Each structure stands twice: as structure tokens, then as C-alpha cells.
Amino acid sequence: MAIAKTELVNISSDLHNLDSVLERFVDLKCFHPVLSSQIVDCVHGLTSFTSDNPCNVILNELIEIEKEFEFAIPLVEVTTIDYSLDKMNDYVSTTHQKLKSLVNQKKDTLELIRKYEDALIQVKNIESLDISLDDVFSCDYVYARVGRLPTDSVEKLRFYRSRPFIFKSFSVDKDYSWCMYFTTNEYEREVDNIFSSLFFERIHIPDFVHGTPVDAKLTLAKEIEVASSQLDKIQVSINDALEDSDHDLSVIMAELLFLNKIYEAKKYVVGLGDKFTINGFIEPKDEMVIKDKFKDLEDIEIQIRPADSDKRLKTPTKLKNRWFSRPFEMFVEMYGLPSYGDIDPTPFVAITYSLLFGIMFADLGQGILLSLIGLILFKWKKLKLGEIAIRIGLSSAFFGLLFGSFFGNEEILTPFYTKILGLAGKPIEVMNSDFTMTLIIIAVLLGSLLIVMSISINIYINFKKRRIPEMFFSHNGVSGLLFYLFVFGGLVLKLKFGVNIFSWLTISLFVGIPLLLIFFKEPLERKIHGGRLFPSGFGGFFVEGFFELFEVLLSYITNTMSFMRVGGFVIAHAGMMLVVYSLMQMGSSVISTSIIFVVGNLFVMALESMIVGIQVLRLEFFEMFSRFYEGDGIPFKILQ
Numbered sequence: 001m002a003i004a005k006t007e008l009v010n011i012s013s014d015l016h017n018l019d020s021v022l023e024r025f026v027d028l029k030c031f032h033p034v035l036s037s038q039i040v041d042c043v044h045g046l047t048s049f050t051s052d053n054p055c056n057v058i059l060n061e062l063i064e065i066e067k068e069f070e071f072a073i074p075l076v077e078v079t080t081i082d083y084s085l086d087k088m089n090d091y092v093s094t095t096h097q098k099l100k101s102l103v104n105q106k107k108d109t110l111e112l113i114r115k116y117e118d119a120l121i122q123v124k125n126i127e128s129l130d131i132s133l134d135d136v137f138s139c140d141y142v143y144a145r146v147g148r149l150p151t152d153s154v155e156k157l158r159f160y161r162s163r164p165f166i167f168k169s170f171s172v173d174k175d176y177s178w179c180m181y182f183t184t185n186e187y188e189r190e191v192d193n194i195f196s197s198l199f200f201e202r203i204h205i206p207d208f209v210h211g212t213p214v215d216a217k218l219t220l221a222k223e224i225e226v227a228s229s230q231l232d233k234i235q236v237s238i239n240d241a242l243e244d245s246d247h248d249l250s251v252i253m254a255e256l257l258f259l260n261k262i263y264e265a266k267k268y269v270v271g272l273g274d275k276f277t278i279n280g281f282i283e284p285k286d287e288m289v290i291k292d293k294f295k296d297l298e299d300i301e302i303q304i305r306p307a308d309s310d311k312r313l314k315t316p317t318k319l320k321n322r323w324f325s326r327p328f329e330m331f332v333e334m335y336g337l338p339s340y341g342d343i344d345p346t347p348f349v350a351i352t353y354s355l356l357f358g359i360m361f362a363d364l365g366q367g368i369l370l371s372l373i374g375l376i377l378f379k380w381k382k383l384k385l386g387e388i389a390i391r392i393g394l395s396s397a398f399f400g401l402l403f404g405s406f407f408g409n410e411e412i413l414t415p416f417y418t419k420i421l422g423l424a425g426k427p428i429e430v431m432n433s434d435f436t437m438t439l440i441i442i443a444v445l446l447g448s449l450l451i452v453m454s455i456s457i458n459i460y461i462n463f464k465k466r467r468i469p470e471m472f473f474s475h476n477g478v479s480g481l482l483f484y485l486f487v488f489g490g491l492v493l494k495l496k497f498g499v500n501i502f503s504w505l506t507i508s509l510f511v512g513i514p515l516l517l518i519f520f521k522e523p524l525e526r527k528i529h530g531g532r533l534f535p536s537g538f539g540g541f542f543v544e545g546f547f548e549l550f551e552v553l554l555s556y557i558t559n560t561m562s563f564m565r566v567g568g569f570v571i572a573h574a575g576m577m578l579v580v581y582s583l584m585q586m587g588s589s590v591i592s593t594s595i596i597f598v599v600g601n602l603f604v605m606a607l608e609s610m611i612v613g614i615q616v617l618r619l620e621f622f623e624m625f626s627r628f629y630e631g632d633g634i635p636f637k638i639l640q
Contacts, residue, residue, distance in 0.1 A: 091252065360612045364397050373386075473518060
């Protein structure tokens with residue numbers, strides 16, 4: 001099946017060429033590098049070039065500048081290395097501090113304007129008083145405070161009516177009461193404590209404000225104007241600073257990102273004396289790309305060997321499927337990638353998933369609509385799930401045509417069968433109670449066929465890997481296949497055709513011997529490899545093996561019966577749509593009936609497509625994948 005062929009590449013040169021090689025290496029888009037630790041740990045004398053990346057500190061500060069000042073540093077392309085990290089760090093730090101200083105000035109000015117505006121509000125509240133503010137706040141025996149009190153705290157003041165203070169509210173908005181209170185110097189601390197407990201926020205009238213409230217209002221308005229003008233100048237300075245440093249920061253960012261790639265790439269470099277090597281995997285079609293990338297460098301050697309030539313390295317897996325099965329790689333990767341040299345189950349998943357989903361969600365209209373939704377999601381959002389929806393939607397439409405269901409209507413396609421195809425009626429009448437048992441039996445037969453195919457695939461994989469004991473003695477091997485085919489096939493022949501193949505001889509050959517081989521699989525495997533049959537004693541093995549065999553027999557039954565849900569969902573879909581049409585008959589007008597039809601279909605589609613999708617995936621993973629698939633491969637990943 002579809003696993004791309006790969007080759008092992010060794011790039012070697014002298015240490016003085018390291019930077020030049022890495023400059024080209026980080027641009028490769030077809031190379032799966034191998035971490036140096038995988039090789040260094042296995043061979044004495046080899047060294048790794050992994051070290052702390054000095055670019056990260058400066059890059060993090062650049063990111064802070066972007067976040068703090070909402071400024072996107074534009075990127076420019078850098079293809080050569082001409083840098084000094086110290087100079088970069090000094091420039092970025094100086095620029096950052098300069099911007100911080102300006103921003104702090106801006107914050108201080110904004111805070112000053114806010115205080116002036118709050119004071120102006122209070123002054124406006126008492127502007128009808130024809131008295132100097134100096135006289136109000138400099139009394140010898142009366143103590144005054146102005147500020148704002150949360151509106152929900154005003155009501156709580158009634159609990160302190162006996163205390164020696166006078167409270168005056170000037171105006172109220174949705175959050176605060178703008179107010180003033182008076183008390184005597186003797187009770188100053190007590191009254192302040194009361195209002196503090198009620199979250200009173202004091203507003204200070206600036207010291208430069210003198211005269212009557214009218215005079216104070218004019219003074220504060222002028223100061224606010226001056227501060228606003230200063231704020232504008234500070235913002236201009238910030239914009240100028242960002243604009244002046246824009247180009248330099250862009251170049252530094254680009255160079256750092258390029259350098260960062262080189263420093264990160266050093267974790268793939270293996271050193272030996274004054275030489276270094278980079279190991280990795282490529283596809284055969286990319287051989288010339290690798291050679292052309294380094295052809296202008298002297299003293300460099302590129303060796304290309306078979307992928308499995310170095311047993312220390314695990315070959316990565318790159319799935320390579322055709323247009324129909326490619327989207328279903330997502331489901332395979334959820335379970336785990338196949339190892340290099342195994343088979344890719346993606347085509348098997350694509351066919352079986354589409355088949356089972358189509359049967360369980362059989363509706364011509366809803367299937368076509370599901371495909372259209374999938375097409376929109378794929379074209380608009382580039383979702384792989386959208387590609388899958390296209391395929392399973394078409395499968396649903398096909399089986400919907402076979403079952404005669406169009407948006408849940410079980411009769412609308414009947415003229416197509418009778419008048420165009422010349423049939424007596426629908427090929428399959430899902431709602432016919434006489435067909436229910438037949439449908440369930442067909443679903444079980446289909447499931448048993450898929451189980452047999454899964455066991456056969458496992459036999460082939462073990463044959464390919466030369467794992468003979470697993471191939472013959474496993475419950476998913478030849479022994480298990482003979483047992484399952486004999487028992488299941490014998491039951492079908494006896495119940496359907498009245499043919500009895502069960503006898504003492506056949507049961508001994510196709511039940512007894514396979515079960516004994518399955519039971520003694522581990523001892524036989526140890527014996528084949530030169531070990532002892534029962535290293536821990538026969539008694540412990542017998543108890544453990546008995547329960548394992550019982551679990552195996554139970555799994556054959558449960559896995560087969562699990563496919564009954566395929567037939568069950570066919571009936572469930574028809575039943576749910578019958579409910580929708582029953583609700584439509586209760587509609588009082590064409591509009592209400594149409595709304596019920598549309599909403600009902602969309603609801604059933606959303607619910608069933610989700611449930612059926614999960615159930616089919618469950619069948620794939622538990623009833624089929626678990627029999628032949630290990631999924632312990634590593635993905636083919638290029639440098640980012």
C-alpha cells in the first residue's frame with residue numbers, strides 16, 4: 001500500500017564548513033533530519049553540537065516590543081549571515097527602553113488628564129457657590145472631602161446617620177455618586193474610616209487651583225488642554241521612534257530568525273574530531289535537490305544509502321495516497337502511523353469507512369447535501385474533514401438511492417424504480433418489518449467479512465516480517481482465521497442452508513487444534529527462539545492462558561455482533577425521519593411545514609452524521625485495526 005520509499009542521507013564535511021553547510025541545510029524542504037542524540041548515545045567518541053540558543057533572548061524582546069506597542073515588525077528576506085549578536089542585543093534593548101520611557105510618559109500624562117477631569121467634574125458640581133475653594137479646604141474647624149462613592153454604597157450611609165458628618169451628593173451616574181462630605185477636625189479620622197469602608201474615592205483638587213469654582217473650572221480646562229497637547233506630542237514621538245527603528249528591527253528580526261534556524265539545526269550535527277555529519281532521510285526523487293544545494297561547497301561528501309542501512313535509526317514514515325484515500329490519512333494518524341516497511345491501511349480505511357457510513361446514513365438528499373457542505377468547508381477552510389465529508393456524502397447518496405430515501409421520504413423515488421428502471425418497486429424496503437432481520441444478518445455478515453480481511457492482513461504483515469509464531473499461533477493469525485471461518489461459516493451453512501459440517505473430526509481439526517495453538521502460543525514462541533516452554537511453571541501459565549483464551553473467544557463474538565449497529569442505524573435513520581414527517585403533518589400552514597422539514601432534516605443530519613461518524617471510526621479502530629495494526633511509526637517531518 002502507500003508508504004513513500006525513502007533513503008538515508010549522510011552529509012559530511014570539515015568543521016570549518018559547518019556554518020556554510022547549515023546555511024543551506026535549513027532551507028531544505030524535503031529532508032527529515034535525525035537528532036544527533038540518537039547516534040551520539042550509541043557510539044563512544046562522538047560529540048553533539050547542541051547548545052543554548054543566544055537568539056532566543058533577543059527574539060523574545062522583539063516579541064515583547066510587538067505586544068507592548070501593538071506594532072508588527074515587518075519581515076524582510078535574509079539569505080546571508082552578517083551579524084553581531086551583541087550589537088543586535090544593544091540596539092534592541094536601547095530601542096525598547098526608549099519606547100518604554102515614552103510610553104511611561106504617555107501613561108503619566110493620561111493619569112494626569114484623568115485626575116484633572118475628575119477634579120473638573122467636582123468643581124462643576126459646586127460652581128454655584130460664590131466662595132473661594134481656598135476658604136472651603138482651609139477651614140480651621142471644618143474638614144471637607146470631595147470624591148465619588150459607588151451608588152450601592154450611598155444607601156448604606158443610613159447606618160451611620162448618628163455619626164458627625166454632613167453628606168452632599170451632586171450628581172449620580174450608573175456607577176458613582178459624585179459627592180462631598182464635611183466633618184470636624186475632632187472626628188476626621190473616624191469619618192474618613194467610615195467612607196473608606198464604603199469605597200469612597202477621594203478626588204484631590206490640584207494645588208494650583210485657586211479662587212471661586214468658576215475660576216477653578218477655567219484653570220482646570222486650560223490645564224487639561226495643555227496636558228492633551230503634551231499627550232499628542234508624546235504619541236508623535238512614539239510613532240516617530242517606531243518608524244525610525246522599523247527598518248533596523250525588521251532586518252534584525254529576519255537575521256535572528258535565520259540564525260535561530262541555524263542554532264536549532266545544530267542539534268542534528270554529529271561531530272567526530274575535525275569532521276561533522278548530518279544524517280537524515282529523503283525521498284529518491286529529491287536526490288538531485290540535495291546534491292544541487294551543496295554543489296558549490298568544497299570538501300563536502302554526500303552519501304545516499306538504503307533507508308534501513310543504519311540499524312540505529314528508525315526510518316520515518318511518509319504516507320502517500322491517491323486522491324480518494326488521501327483525506328482518510330487523518331484517521332490513520334489518530335491511531336498511529338505505520339512503521340516503515342509495514343503496509344499503509346489508509347486505502348482500506350477509505351473504502352470500509354465510506355462503505356459503512358454510507359449504509360448507516362443512507363439518504364440521497366442528505367448525502368448530496370453533506371457532500372456540498374464538505375466541499376464548501378474544504379474550499380473555504382481547507383479542512384481535511386471537509387474532503388472526507390465529500391466522499392462519505394456520495395456514499396450516503398448512493399445507498400440512499402438504493403434504499404429509496406430522499407430527505408427521509410421513503411416513497412418519492414418509487415416512480416424512478418418502477419417507470420425508469422422497470423422494477424416492481426424499491427430494491428430495499430427498509431421500513432418493512434419482514435426485512436429487519438435480513439438487514440441485521442447482512443450487517444453481521446459484512447462485519448465478519450471485514451474481520452476475516454483484517455486477520456488476513458495481519459497474517460500477510462507477519463509473513464512479510466518473518467514473525468512465524470505470530471503468523472500461525474495468534475488468534476489473529478492462521479489458527480484464529482481457521483477457527484473463525486469454520487465456526488462462523490458452519491453456523492451460516494447450518495442455519496441458512498441446513499448443511500451440517502460439524503463432526504468430531506472437523507471440530508477436532510478446526511476448533512480443537514487452532515484453540516490449542518492459540519492457548520500455547522507463548523510457550524511455542526519461546527521454544528522456537530530457544531527458550532524454555534514454561535519458565536515460571538505450568539500452573540501459573542495454565543490459569544493465565546485459560547482466561548486469555550476465554551477473552552479471545554468472547555472477543556470473536558462481541559466483535560462480530562458489534563456490526564449489528566450497522567443495520568440498526570439504517571432503521572434508526574428511517575425512524576427519525578418518520579418523526580420529522582409526523583411533525584410536518586401537524587403544521588398549520590405551508591410555511592410552518594417547510595420550517596419543520598428544513599429544521600428537522602438539518603437536525604437529523606447533524607446528529608446522525610456525528611454519531612455515525614464516531615461509530616464507524618470505533619468499528620475501524622476496535623474491530624479491525626486492533627487485529628493487524630500497531631501504529632508505532634514516526635512521521636516524516638522536514639525542518640520548519
